[in-house]
Each structure stands twice: as structure tokens, then as C-alpha cells.
Amino acid sequence: xxxxxxxxxxxxxxxxxxxxxxxxxxxxxxxxxxxxxxxxxxxxxxxxxxxxxxxxxxxxxxxxxxxxxxxxxxxxxxxxxxxxxxxxxxxxxxxxxxxxxxxxxxxxxxxxxxxxxxxxxxxxxxxxxxxxxxxxxxxxxxxxxxxxxxxxxxxxxxxxxxxxxxxxxxxxxxxxxxxxxxxxxxxxxxxxxxxxxxxxxxxxxxxxxxxxxxxxxxxxxxxxxxxxxxxxxxxxxxxxxxxxxxxxxxxxxxxxxxxxxxxxxxxxxxxxxxxxxxxxxxxxxxxxxxxxxxxxxxxxxxxxxxxxxxxxxxxxxxxxxxxxxxxxxxxxxxxxxxxxxxxxxxxxxxxxxxxx
Amino acid sequence: xxxxxxxxxxxxxxxxxxxxxxxxxxxxxxxxxxxxxxxxxxxxxxxxxxxxxxxxxxxxxxxxxxxxxxxxxxxxxxxxxxxxxxxxxxxxxxxxxxxxxxxxxxxxxxxxxxxxxxxxxxxxxxxxxxxxxxxxxxxxxxxxxxxxxxxxxxxxxxxxxxxxxxxxxxxxxxxxxxxxxxxxxxxxxxxxxxxxxxxxxxxxxxxxxxxxxxxxxxxxxxxxxxxxxxxxxxxxxxxxxxxxxxxxxxxxxxxxxxxxxxxxxxxxxxxxxxxxxxxxxxxxxxxxxxxxxxxxxxxxxxxxxxxxxxxxxxxxxxxxxxxxxxxxxxxxxxxxxxxxxxxxxxxxxxxxxxxx
DNA sequence: AGATTCAGCGCACACGTGTGCAATAGAAGA
DNA sequence: TCTTCTATTGCACACGTGTGCGCTGAATCT
Numbered sequence: 001x002x003x004x005x006x007x008x009x010x011x012x013x014x015x016x017x018x019x020x021x022x023x024x025x026x027x028x029x030x031x032x033x034x035x036x037x038x039x040x041x042x043x044x045x046x047x048x049x050x051x052x053x054x055x056x057x058x059x060x061x062x063x064x065x066x067x068x069x070x071x072x073x074x075x076x077x078x079x080x081x082x083x084x085x086x087x088x089x090x091x092x093x094x095x096x097x098x099x100x101x102x103x104x105x106x107x108x109x110x111x112x113x114x115x116x117x118x119x120x121x122x123x124x125x126x127x128x129x130x131x132x133x134x135x136x137x138x139x140x141x142x143x144x145x146x147x148x149x150x151x152x153x154x155x156x157x158x159x160x161x162x163x164x165x166x167x168x169x170x171x172x173x174x175x176x177x178x179x180x181x182x183x184x185x186x187x188x189x190x191x192x193x194x195x196x197x198x199x200x201x202x203x204x205x206x207x208x209x210x211x212x213x214x215x216x217x218x219x220x221x222x223x224x225x226x227x228x229x230x231x232x233x234x235x236x237x238x239x240x241x242x243x244x245x246x247x248x249x250x251x252x253x254x255x256x257x258x259x260x261x262x263x264x265x266x267x268x269x270x271x272x273x274x275x276x277x278x279x280x281x282x283x284x285x286x287x288x289x290x291x292x293x294x295x296x297x298x299x300x301x302x303x304x305x306x307x308x309x310x311x312x313x314x315x316x317x318x319x320x321x322x323x324x325x326x327x328x329x330x331x332x333x334x335x336x337x338x339x340x341x342x343x344x345x346x347x348x349x350x351x352x353x354x355x356x
Numbered sequence: 357x358x359x360x361x362x363x364x365x366x367x368x369x370x371x372x373x374x375x376x377x378x379x380x381x382x383x384x385x386x387x388x389x390x391x392x393x394x395x396x397x398x399x400x401x402x403x404x405x406x407x408x409x410x411x412x413x414x415x416x417x418x419x420x421x422x423x424x425x426x427x428x429x430x431x432x433x434x435x436x437x438x439x440x441x442x443x444x445x446x447x448x449x450x451x452x453x454x455x456x457x458x459x460x461x462x463x464x465x466x467x468x469x470x471x472x473x474x475x476x477x478x479x480x481x482x483x484x485x486x487x488x489x490x491x492x493x494x495x496x497x498x499x500x501x502x503x504x505x506x507x508x509x510x511x512x513x514x515x516x517x518x519x520x521x522x523x524x525x526x527x528x529x530x531x532x533x534x535x536x537x538x539x540x541x542x543x544x545x546x547x548x549x550x551x552x553x554x555x556x557x558x559x560x561x562x563x564x565x566x567x568x569x570x571x572x573x574x575x576x577x578x579x580x581x582x583x584x585x586x587x588x589x590x591x592x593x594x595x596x597x598x599x600x601x602x603x604x605x606x607x608x609x610x611x612x613x614x615x616x617x618x619x620x621x622x623x624x625x626x627x628x629x630x631x632x633x634x635x636x637x638x639x640x641x642x643x644x645x646x647x648x649x650x651x652x653x654x655x656x657x658x659x660x661x662x663x664x665x666x667x668x669x670x671x672x673x674x675x676x677x678x679x680x681x682x683x684x685x686x687x688x689x690x691x692x693x694x695x696x697x698x699x700x701x702x703x704x705x706x707x708x709x710x711x712x
Numbered sequence: 713a714g715a716t717t718c719a720g721c722g723c724a725c726a727c728g729t730g731t732g733c734a735a736t737a738g739a740a741g742a
Numbered sequence: 743t744c745t746t747c748t749a750t751t752g753c754a755c756a757c758g759t760g761t762g763c764g765c766t767g768a769a770t771c772t
Contacts, residue, residue: 285641
């Protein structure tokens with residue numbers, strides 16, 4: 001712990017620069033002394049001080065990763081991808097949960113700046129203009145995941161799934177099954193991915209000649225409890241939907257659980273589509289139809305992009321461009337052709353309400 | 357980014373130690389200059405260099421967290437607890453996925469040592485004696501989660517759930533439901549938590565006058581695929597069980613999925629109990645009966661313990677002791693009283709086999 | 713044999729911050 | 743008025759590492 005290159009130098013009878021060079025395998029040092037010093041370092045249990053090294057080289061080999069919460073399985077898989085490729089390239093990951101609190105987010109960024117990270121990856125859902133400004137100040141390249149960066153700075157790039165296309169896929173699938181009254185449960189407010197998925201949803205509807213109905217847009221929050229509340233809201237509608245496209249799988253999970261409690265059969269009475277394809281989607285009751293995102297791959301890609309930005313710097317930063325990946329529809333058992341049953345149930349509900 | 361206290365000193369017409377003291381609110385500096393310097397630092401966008409500070413103070417305010425994989429929701433929740441309390445105390449978390457590969461684990465620890473972390477929390481499943489030795493070398497306090505540390509060093513403590521009691525609870529529940537042939541699907545090899553849960557399982561059996569049957573111990577790995585294979589193994593037994601206790605929820609998830617594919621009704625034909633109570637346990641089909649671990653709380657507790665160890669050091673390290681928390685049984689719909697049905701199915705299977 | 717090259721190593725400084733101690737100046741006391 | 747105290751501030755050094763440059767001695771060249 002406390003043995004430095006000076007200690008090794010003393011033990012070997014040389015100067016500390018010689019030790020420094022020997023350990024970094026510099027050609028300036030003879031084979032003999034190099035071997036001697038390296039063995040000595042091994043014996044003395046030497047561990048290079050990354051702080052001192054970073055201080056002079058201005059490279060810390062660590063990157064900051066800012067997420068809303070690591071407890072979200074979607075986020076966890078992305079971080080998994082980031083961490084493994086970071087590790088493979090000798091980089092260390094500093095994890096920051098923002099909890100979607102702006103204050104905490106800013107504190108995290110300030111910390112990362114102090115620690116002089118070589119780069120930052122952000123998976124927080126909404127990156128306001130103000131927040132982006134804070135990020136820029138960090139002086140290190142930034143990669144955003146699933147976020148637009150309209151006013152992208154010099155070193156701010158993004159990796160994202162084609163959310164609009166994904167929303168179009170999900171909704172198109174439901175339309176193809178015969179559904180015409182299709183709800184969308186939104187995600188966290190002001191997130192670009194939510195707006196894009198919603199745009200894809202609208203696009204699919206109008207494309208099929210269905211007039212989008214604003215009352216079918218139900219507010220959620222990207223978490224199960226949001227999905228549970230969304231179901232209640234849906235059922236209280238004058239003309240409830242026969243199918244629903246959820247912002248993400250977590251929302252769908254909550255919605256399905258609420259449906260089970262209220263005795264609504266899925267997919268018989270209500271078809272449900274999610275987004276993300278988290279590990280548990282296939283283990284749900286019923287297994288969830290969803291739009292799969294290449295999560296681990298996105299993490300890896302983001303980290304690779306960051307590495308390029310770090311090594312490139314002033315050189316050829318222009319060559320790097322934002323990446324948009326395509327998600328793909330995974331059809332499971334939570335969606336089903338619109339049958340008489342679902343339609344009847346919907347009509348009955350309306351009738352029931354009109355009787356009152 | 358590049359503005360240092362020297363730059364501020366130059367701008368303020370003072371020496372850099374004065375700036376250093378002013379920014380740390382030292383009583384040695386007059387109110388007037390203190391205010392002036394602090395405002396100047398603000399204006400110039402100063403960010404203290406944590407590397408330089410850590411180099412001289414020998415404190416980095418960062419802790420290492422070593423996990424098998426962050427993609428495991430059980431692990432993710434623990435890390436969530438660790439990160440929030442770390443952040444609340446001004447500490448930063450460096451995340452390391454070991455992927456259960458010893459080589460990678462050692463590399464991670466070596467990295468943490470280089471970065472001079474103030475402490476380490478390990479959630480890897482098996483901490484061999486050799487690995488512990490590496491950890492000790494780091495020269496910083498270590499807290500293990502869900503791991504015994506028989507030869508606990510001076511600064512190595514642990515936080516764990518009472519695995520034996522948990523295993524006893526789960527198995528006792530099944531026995532109370534009338535089951536007598538109860539399987540146990542193991543977790544990762546050589547993990548202390550697996551052995552303890554298994555011990556609790558045996559204890560409950562013998563306590564109820566049931567002779568433990570070694571053939572009912574099915575090897576798993578703590579992941580869904582292990583559970584899936586375990587089901588196949590179970591069904592090929594001469595006298596298959598009517599209930600199964602799984603090492604963890606992920607194993608149970610895989611097992612239940614396999615059962616669904618093979619047309620085995622749960623809980624009618626087979627009762628299933630898990631361990632952990634991950635978020636998804638209640639959303640499964642059927643909702644999973646399981647032994648709940650206070651995951652977030654465990655993470656928080658581990659971090660608090662680490663903080664105590666860091667601040668205490670030579671002082672009163674002896675006052676800190678290993679913590680054992682109690683899990684509690686959460687009964688849902690995956691377990692059910694042993695009825696004729698399950699028993700008959702089991703008998704039929706035997707008969708079927710004997711016919712061949 | 714003298715001049716030149718070059719391998720191998722040490723000197724000195726830098727990175728940005730914290731801290732013990734001396735120095736200064738002004739105020740207070742004698 | 744001289745001394746003593748005290749409030750501020752600067753000096754010097756330390757933390758551990760990397761690197762440009764100069765120095766030495768031996769080998770090579772002419």
C-alpha cells in the first residue's frame with residue numbers, strides 16, 4: 001500500500017525515474033536492470049498510485065456513468081455492457097444514481113468533474129438544456145443513451161434505438177391484429193424517447209386510416225405503479241381501448257398485474273405491448289409481446305464511442321457520428337387478434353355506463 | 357477544467373495556500389478575503405482536483421463495489437442501496453463486474469488498489485481464501501455481503517441475511533402444506549449462502565421427521581437456465597417431488613418457465629418457493645412465494661458499516677460486528693396444499709416409468 | 713589514437729493540493 | 743514609547759509519478 005517507486009529505487013540503488021521507466025517497459029533502460037526492478041516491485045508488493053499518475057498524465061482511465069436508477073433492469077443491462085467493455089480497455093466505471101432528481105444529477109456531474117473522469121455516459125431520461133450545459137463544463141466527451149442532443153456540443157454524441165420506428169412497429173402489430181382503439185401509456189415526462197415512441201404510435205394509426213384519439217393517451221411514469229394507475233384510467237374511459245402500447249416493459253408489468261386483480265383477461269379482453277424486452281418479459285403471465293432493444297450492445301457501443309472520443313480528442317472527432325439502432329418486434333402471448341370477446345366486453349362496459 | 361488554485365491566487369493577488377484555506381473555510385483567513393476568493397473561484401469555474409487532494413490527504417472518498425453481474429436484479433437493488441448512502445456521505449462508487457471469473461475479480465481488486473479506494477464492498481458469491489488474501493492487501497476495510505468470512509481479518513466484516521433460517525422458513529412452509537417429497541435446487545457452487553440455505557432445508561426436513569433424500573438435491577447455478585435444467589432433472593427422478601425450494605428467484609423463474617412449456621401446472625402439480633423476493637416475483641405467473649431479503653437495506657447497512665470502518669481505522673474498529681438480518685416468508689400463489697392431484701400425478705409418473 | 717556516437721542512467725521540474733512554521737503588521741497592554 | 747499578543751498571510755515542503763535534458767563511459771568509426 002505504501003511502497004512507492006522511490007522505495008523501490010532505494011532498494012535497487014537507482015534513481016526513481018529509472019524505476020518509473022523500468023516499470024513502464026521503456027526502451028531507455030537495459031534489460032538487466034529492467035528485470036531486476038520489475039522483480040523487486042513484485043516482491044515488495046508495489047501498486048502504482050493511479051492518483052499521482054493521473055495528476056501528471058491528465059488521464060484517469062475512469063469514466064462516469066449517470067443513470068436514474070440502477071435498480072431498473074433495462075438500465076442495469078446497459079450498464080453491464082458499458083462496464084465490460086470499459087474493463088476490457090483498462091477503464092474503470094464510476095456509477096452515479098441520479099434518482100431523476102436534478103439536484104442530485106448536478107451534484108453527480110460536479111463530482112465526476114472533480115475526479116477528472118476521461119468521459120461520461122448518461123442514461124438519465126431527460127437531459128435538459130441546462131443540464132447539458134453542466135455536462136459540457138466537465139471538459140470531457142459525453143455520450144448520451146436514448147436521448148436526443150439537438151444542440152450537440154463538440155464532444156457530445158448519442159446512441160439510441162429508433163424509438164419512432166419501434167412505436168410504429170408495436171402499434172402496427174396491434175392494428176394488424178384488428179385493433180382500432182389502441183391506447184398509449186406514456187413514460188417519464190419530457191423524455192425524448194417517450195415523445196418519439198408516441199410519434200411512431202400516431203404515425204401507425206394515421207397510416208392505417210385511424211384518427212388518433214387524445215383521450216387514449218394515458219399518462220404513466222415508466223414504472224409498474226404508473227402502469228397500474230394507467231389501467232384504472234383506461235377503464236374509466238367512455239369508450240375504452242381493446243389494446244394498449246406501453247412506453248416500456250415495466251409499465252406493461254404493472255398494467256398486467258392490475259388487470260389480473262380486476263379480473264381482466266389478457267390478451268382475451270385486452271392486448272398489451274411493451275418496449276425494451278427486459279429479461280423478465282418472457283417470464284410474465286402472459287409472456288409479453290414487446291419491442292426489443294439491444295441493451296447490452298447499446299452499452300458496448302456507447303463505451304466504444306466514448307473511447308474513440310477520448311483517444312481522438314482534437315484530431316478526428318468529426319468522424320464520429322450519432323448511432324441509431326433498430327429495435328425489433330418480439331411477438332409473444334400478450335397480444336391477440338381482436339375477437340368478438342374483446343369487442344363485446346368493451347361494448348358492454350359502455351352500455352353499463354350508459355345505463356347509469 | 358484547467359483552472360487551479362494557483363490561477364485563483366494570481367487573480368486575487370494572494371498565495372495559493374491562502375486560496376486553499378479560503379476554499380476549505382479555514383478560520384485562519386479573514387472573512388473579507390475568504391468571501392472574495394470564494395466568489396472568484398465561482399466566477400472562474402473552479403473545480404477542485406480530487407486527484408491532487410487525494411494524493412496528499414490519502415483519502416479519495418471513493419469505494420469499490422465488486423459484483424458478479426449488475427444485470428442480476430438482486431444485485432442491482434443492493435448496489436442501489438450502497439450507492440445512495442455513499443452519495444449521501446460524499447462518497448463515490450466504482451463498480452466492478454467480476455462475471456464470476458477469478459481472473460477478472462483479481463484484476464478488479466488490483467485496479468481498486470491502484471485507485472486508492474477508501475474501502476471495498478464485495479457481493480461476489482464465493483470469496484475463496486486466496487481471494488480474501490488479495491482483498492486484504494488492498495489495505496482498506498472490506499465488507500462482504502452474503503458471505504461468511506471465517507478467517508475475518510482486522511478490517512473485514514460482513515452483512516448477510518440469515519440464510520439457514522430462510523431455508524428453514526421456505527421448507528417449513530412447504531411441509532406445513534403437506535408436502536413430503538421436497539427438492540432443493542442449488543445455487544452457484546461453493547457459495548456459503550447456498551450451503552446455508554441447504555442446511556436450513558435439511559433442518560426443516562429432519563425436524564418434521566422426514567429423511568433428507570440426496571437425490572432430491574438438484575444442481576443449479578442461480579440463473580434461470582439453471583432452473584430450467586433443474587426441472588428436467590427433477591422430472592427424470594424415480595420418485596419426483598411435489599414441491600421445490602429454489603436457491604433464488606431467478607432459478608425459480610427459469611424452473612416455472614420450463615414447467616409451463618412442459619405443461620406442468622404450478623402450483624397444482626408442483627409447488628415452488630424462491631428466495632430474494634426480487635421485484636418481479638410478484639408479477640410472475642403464478643406470483644412467486646419466496647423468502648424476502650431486505651436488499652436495499654442490506655446495501656445501506658453495508659455502506660454504513662464501511663463508513664464506520666473508514667473513519668474509525670485504528671481507533672475502535674473492534675466495536676463493529678458482523679450483521680445478520682432476518683428474511684421473511686412472503687406467501688403468494690406458487691405454493692399450495694398437497695392435494696390428490698399433485699400426488700396422483702407424481703404416482704402416475706412413477707407408474708408410467710415402471711411400465712417401460 | 714583521437715573523434716564520434718550512443719546506450720544507460722540521474723537531475724530537475726512539473727502536475728494540484730494541503731499544512732507546519734515563520735514572518736509581518738497592526739492592536740493591545742505596560 | 744516599547745513590548746507583547748494576535749490575526750493574517752506567505753514560504754517551503756510533501757504526496758507519487760512522468761519526462762525533457764544533460765552527463766558518463768564504452769563502443770564504433772576514421
